[in-house]
Amino acid sequence: MTATNTLYTDPRLVALYDTLNPFAADTGFYLALAASLRASHIVDIGCGTGLLTCELALRGHTVTGIDPARAMLDVARRRPGSERVQWIEGDAQQASDTQADLTLMTGHVAQVFVDDLDWRAALAAAYRALRPGGRLAFESRHPQSAPWKAWTPEASLRRISIDGNNTVKVWHELIEVSGECVRFVTHYQFEATGEELVSASELRFRSQSTLAQTLTDSGFSIAHWYGDWSGAPVDEQSRELIVIVVRD
Secondary structure (H helix, E strand, O other), X not given: OOOEOOOOOOHHHHHHHHHHOOOOXXXXXXXXXXXXXXXXXXXXXXXOOOHHHHHHHHOOOEEEEEEXXXXXXXXXXXXXXXXXXXXXXXXXXXXXXOOEEEEEEOOXXXXXXXXXXXXXXXXXXXXXXXXXXXXXXXXXXXXXXXXXXXXXXXXXXXXXXXXOOEEEEEEXXXXXXXXXXXXXXXXXXXXXXXXXXXXXXXXXXXXXXXXXHHHHHOOEEEEEEEOOOOOOOOOXXXXXXXXXXXXX
């Protein structure tokens, strides 16, 4: 069976996205951050199906949602509050010169930028999107937690119910760990038909020090590091590297 990168383009898999990634502690963290900063204009890079984007808009923020996957934006445009959002189909470069108070890259989207040049280009675009003194916030999985060790069929198997009728079995299969880069595939088996789709992914697990260096090189000053969504400091047990930086 051939694995392809269809997670964000195949409508069947996009339909599963919100079930696999519901409103959770990370959503609450970013909503609270936007409120605490009294952010007037927010840019959400890699907004996906727009769960956070629309929640921000419903709470009175002016929001721009950017994502390269049309199928994801199709879902986002059907959410309550979507009419209040400016939706852009494209990459991080589309965020430039928006004079935002806050730019977000949530859902571990920072790890999708495997190539260093692409990552620095994304940071440069986020910088240009902000007014002086504006904030960028995002998270990346802490490499010391090595979450990929649990990306086996046995440990990662989940059964997802769709509309209360259909069930989909979802599991990960680790392919390769090479330095900071991890390649894996995700299987989606539709139990009603037996059909199985396989989506290939590669993520970059940058260390805290590497992230810090790329951020300062891009013109940001680091304001806060957190190790989880409750605001605890980063330590060896942290599963997340959550960072808030300021455009100088």
